[in-house]
Amino acid sequence: MADKPVKISTGGVKKGRNEGEKAVTANRLSDGITVYLYDDGSWQDALRGAAVFEGDDALAALEQATAQETIVVGPYLMDVVQDGDTVVPAGRALLRETIRSAGPTIKSNYSRTEAL
Amino acid sequence: MYRYDEFDAKIVADRVAQFRGQVARRVEGDITEDEFKPLRLMNGVYLQLHAYMLRIAIPYGTLNAAQLRKLAFIARTYDKNFGHITTRQNIQFNWPALTDIPDILDHLAEVEMHAIQTSGNCIRNVTSDQFAGAGADELEDPRPWCEIIRQWSTFHPEFSFLPRKFKIAVTAAPEDRAAVRVHDIGLHMKKNEAGEVGFEVLVGGGLGRTPYIGQVIREFLPKDHLLSYLEAILRVYNSLGRRDNIYKARIKILVNELGAEAFRDMVEAEWAVMDKSRIDLPGDEIERIHAYFAAPDFEDDLDTGDFDSAQKSDKGFARWVRHNVRAHKQPGYASVTISLKPTSMAPGDITSEQMELIADIAQTHCFDEVRTTHEQNLVLPHVKKADLHAIYKKLAPYGLGSSNAGLVSDIIACPGLDYCNLANTRSIPLAQRIQKRFEDLDRQENIGELKIKISGCINACGHHHVGHIGILGVDKKGEEFYQVTLGGSAAEDASIGEIVGRGLSTDEVVDAIENLISFYLGERSDGERFVDTYRRLGPDPFKEALYVA
Amino acid sequence: MLLKLENETLARVNAEAAQDIPDFGVWQAQEPRGTAVRIANDINLAAEEFDPSGLELIVLDFPKYKDGRAYTQARTLRECYGFEGDIRAAGDVLRDQVLFMARCGFTSFELADGVLERSGGVEGFEKSLKDFDLFYQPGVKGTALWRLRGLSGATEKERLAAAGIKG
Numbered sequence: 001m002a003d004k005p006v007k008i009s010t011g012g013v014k015k016g017r018n019e020g021e022k023a024v025t026a027n028r029l030s031d032g033i034t035v036y037l038y039d040d041g042s043w044q045d046a047l048r049g050a051a052v053f054e055g056d057d058a059l060a061a062l063e064q065a066t067a068q069e070t071i072v073v074g075p076y077l078m079d080v081v082q083d084g085d086t087v088v089p090a091g092r093a094l095l096r097e098t099i100r101s102a103g104p105t106i107k108s109n110y111s112r113t114e115a116l
Numbered sequence: 117m118y119r120y121d122e123f124d125a126k127i128v129a130d131r132v133a134q135f136r137g138q139v140a141r142r143v144e145g146d147i148t149e150d151e152f153k154p155l156r157l158m159n160g161v162y163l164q165l166h167a168y169m170l171r172i173a174i175p176y177g178t179l180n181a182a183q184l185r186k187l188a189f190i191a192r193t194y195d196k197n198f199g200h201i202t203t204r205q206n207i208q209f210n211w212p213a214l215t216d217i218p219d220i221l222d223h224l225a226e227v228e229m230h231a232i233q234t235s236g237n238c239i240r241n242v243t244s245d246q247f248a249g250a251g252a253d254e255l256e257d258p259r260p261w262c263e264i265i266r267q268w269s270t271f272h273p274e275f276s277f278l279p280r281k282f283k284i285a286v287t288a289a290p291e292d293r294a295a296v297r298v299h300d301i302g303l304h305m306k307k308n309e310a311g312e313v314g315f316e317v318l319v320g321g322g323l324g325r326t327p328y329i330g331q332v333i334r335e336f337l338p339k340d341h342l343l344s345y346l347e348a349i350l351r352v353y354n355s356l357g358r359r360d361n362i363y364k365a366r367i368k369i370l371v372n373e374l375g376a377e378a379f380r381d382m383v384e385a386e387w388a389v390m391d392k393s394r395i396d397l398p399g400d401e402i403e404r405i406h407a408y409f410a411a412p413d414f415e416d417d418l419d420t421g422d423f424d425s426a427q428k429s430d431k432g433f434a435r436w437v438r439h440n441v442r443a444h445k446q447p448g449y450a451s452v453t454i455s456l457k458p459t460s461m462a463p464g465d466i467t468s469e470q471m472e473l474i475a476d477i478a479q480t481h482c483f484d485e486v487r488t489t490h491e492q493n494l495v496l497p498h499v500k501k502a503d504l505h506a507i508y509k510k511l512a513p514y515g516l517g518s519s520n521a522g523l524v525s526d527i528i529a530c531p532g533l534d535y536c537n538l539a540n541t542r543s544i545p546l547a548q549r550i551q552k553r554f555e556d557l558d559r560q561e562n563i564g565e566l567k568i569k570i571s572g573c574i575n576a577c578g579h580h581h582v583g584h585i586g587i588l589g590v591d592k593k594g595e596e597f598y599q600v601t602l603g604g605s606a607a608e609d610a611s612i613g614e615i616v617g618r619g620l621s622t623d624e625v626v627d628a629i630e631n632l633i634s635f636y637l638g639e640r641s642d643g644e645r646f647v648d649t650y651r652r653l654g655p656d657p658f659k660e661a662l663y664v665a
Numbered sequence: 666m667l668l669k670l671e672n673e674t675l676a677r678v679n680a681e682a683a684q685d686i687p688d689f690g691v692w693q694a695q696e697p698r699g700t701a702v703r704i705a706n707d708i709n710l711a712a713e714e715f716d717p718s719g720l721e722l723i724v725l726d727f728p729k730y731k732d733g734r735a736y737t738q739a740r741t742l743r744e745c746y747g748f749e750g751d752i753r754a755a756g757d758v759l760r761d762q763v764l765f766m767a768r769c770g771f772t773s774f775e776l777a778d779g780v781l782e783r784s785g786g787v788e789g790f791e792k793s794l795k796d797f798d799l800f801y802q803p804g805v806k807g808t809a810l811w812r813l814r815g816l817s818g819a820t821e822k823e824r825l826a827a828a829g830i831k832g
């Protein structure tokens with residue numbers, strides 16, 4: 001039996017463990033907009049094309065993101081699943097991450113690029 | 117209202133320049149996020165789920181038309197055309213870019229506004245009665261004292277890094293509309309036996325994780341000594357307040373761990389040795405500040421115009437008068453609550469167009485004055501009765517004519533999971549569903565005064581502990597659940613609501629609220645509000661009613 | 666790395682580091698007592714038997730800059746004990762707080778490694794020290810604005826300073 005996956009912050013005050021597929025998410029320093037880490041190392045506002053990591057790769061990606069203090073604020077690993085070509089939120093924080101990627105649920109003209 | 121002199125203006129301008137420099141240093145990497153976060157918070161800048169949020173101070177809830185127009189301009193230029201009135205009488209913008217905030221602050225400074233100390237572990241915006249200067253029941257206008265506290269607390273060198281945030285509220289009427297009993301310090305202006313007006317000082321109230329009602333530590337504080345006494349309280353708190361656990365860092369915990377008497381003794385000891393004459397304002401400065409709050413030039417012997425006849429011909433107007441119009445101390449005048457709780461809007465949200473309309477009305481009809489309320493509405497404090505029908509007809513087409521002040525649909529809700537980083541559940545959509553369920557105005561009127569307050573997590577920004585019906589969002593394995601509390605109040609009869617029953621799912625919660633209200637309607641005796649019936653019957657029958665299918 | 670505040674300017678000086686200065690308990694047991702002491706921030710000076718005569722330096726600590734107890738300690742030392750020697754801020758001392766510290770009676774600032782470099786040097790600290798020149802409330806340093814408003818008890822010198830700001 002392998003060691004238990006390490007504890008990680010999963011956004012807000014919530015904690016979880018590093019299990020399963022992860023994307024790296026944060027808020028952009030300059031305008032606070034929710035962003036996701038892509039394979040080419042860039043940060044983009046759409047979750048759908050985000051890079052997906054597992055295990056130690058996820059931790060390594062998070063560590064690199066954390067060093068980018070002048071670009072993003074508060075990076076952490078979120079649970080995702082790959083659905084065909086796109087990446088969508090998953091796991092316990094599903095609702096929170098759905099709202100982060102799509103915008104508030106209360107008025108359509110506040111929403112972001114991705115529809116709920 | 118208070119107007120800046122060149123000194124006030126210089127301080128605010130210096131603050132903007134300072135913050136501009138701090139933002140630049142952060143963007144360049146000279147300061148870390150850990151170092152920057154408290155600096156931005158002390159200027160009201162939070163990071164939420166989707167963007168930054170900027171909270172702008174509206175000292176004791178008083179605004180003029182030029183300020184409201186400037187807020188409308190900011191909403192339109194830097195945000196998504198709306199702002200949000202908070203439970204501490206401030207306004208928040210939900211979408212500004214960090215790099216735009218110094219410019220926004222420059223715009224605000226032009227109309228004598230700022231975001232100073234709207235967050236952070238410092239003394240926050242002082243709040244007060246939204247009917248200050250208008251209510252027939254008040255001893256005097258409490259706002260000059262709020263302004264005195266505002267100035268004293270601004271960049272206080274000793275009290276800018278307290279164990280936790282610190283909130284002060286002041287009221288001068290027996291009916292407590294400023295919730296002074298749930299503040300870190302509540303100041304209730306009262307008369308002593310000699311007939312002098314002073315402050316009853318309450319300490320240690322607060323909501324959040326562990327709610328407490330404040331305790332009186334001084335029955336009567338002469339007005340002139342307000343600042344030195346506050347300084348003594350803050351000094352004891354800064355020295356002894358807990359710093360090991362942020363959930364135990366508020367003054368309410370210190371007061372309860374020490375006991376109110378021991379705490380009072382420490383404050384009195386500190387106060388006794390203090391050089392009060394250095395801190396307390398001299399009489400002429402107190403007068404200078406009071407002069408800004410002189411009553412407007414009310415007219416005598418006013419004709420009420422079509423006020424009576426319009427209520428007969430316009431039923432909507434009559435209903436609005438019943439719920440949103442309040443008696444004024446000056447004959448011929450009234451105070452109006454403009455509800456920001458129409459069905460299907462986020463409670464407290466206001467668009468740029470609405471702000472501009474209200475600015476126009478304030479200028480034409482209300483001595484250039486508007487107030488914000490802790491119940492997330494606006495108030496026109498002094499309007500002529502003869503103008504009320506015309507005002508109503510201007511407001512209604514803009515969605516501002518809701519006749520629900522104090523009724524079941526006048527809900528306080530925190531931003532919840534639609535915006536907030538700490539949330540368990542959404543609050544605004546639940547508020548909207550409750551409003552929809554009780555949309556029928558006759559039904560609302562029949563139910564009478566009922567205060568529903570919703571928080572999306574235990575931090576209690578939506579004041580659920582002091583709602584007649586409080587709703588707290590909890591996370592059950594990633595699902596949204598809601599815990600109901602009953603019997604709370606933030607008014608002069610302040611009490612903390614009791615939790616009833618298990619958490620309810622999103623599907624159950626609106627039905628459960630309706631069950632509670634139906635039970636109340638069946639049981640109430642004449643003139644009883646929901647909370648009165650609850651207090652008479654106790655929680656058990658209400659608990660049972662909650663789950664009736 | 667120590668900065669000393671004298672005549673409104675900051676200068677780098679060499680001095681013994683805070684960690685080498687005896688703490689409150691050690692100092693109290695000294696016979697005779699030394700001229701310097703380091704006081705932890707959980708010591709409530711208002712409640713202590715404390716005689717600062719003979720002391721030239723008191724070091725107060727900011728374990729984290731958000732922990733603001735030492736502000737009250739400094740003011741208590743100046744205003745209740747009448748201490749006139751050097752009060753040094755040590756620990757997490759950053760340029761954005763030096764003005765608050767100076768206003769509470771601190772006169773020197775011990776910086777951790779690297780802080781001065783990323784703060785724009787001594788000039789950066791001095792700039793922050795001058796972020797404001799008007800204050801609403803009295804401090805150990807800085808006159809309360811209400812005295813400058815020309816209404817109560819302002820001296821001629823203070824009025825002139827205020828007029829300079831107006832111009």
Ligand code: HEM
Pocket residue numbers: 162164169201202203204208280281283298321322323324325366529530531535536537538575576577578579
């Ligand atoms: C979305 C960003 C927000 C965050 C992150 C936030 C965070 C918090 C936290 C952590 C507390 C608990 C503090 C404590 O118990 O010491 C709190 C309390 C509070 N918040 Fe917020 N809040 C937010 C928005 C708001 C809004 C929009 C309002 C007004 C509608 C508000 C009004 C309050 C009030 C009145 C309390 C009362 C607790 C008390 O005084 O004891 N907050 N907030």
Ligand code: SF4
Pocket residue numbers: 530531532533536537538539540541571572573574575576577578
């Ligand atoms: S109560 Fe909780 S969810 Fe609501 S705004 Fe406050 S911190 Fe956020």
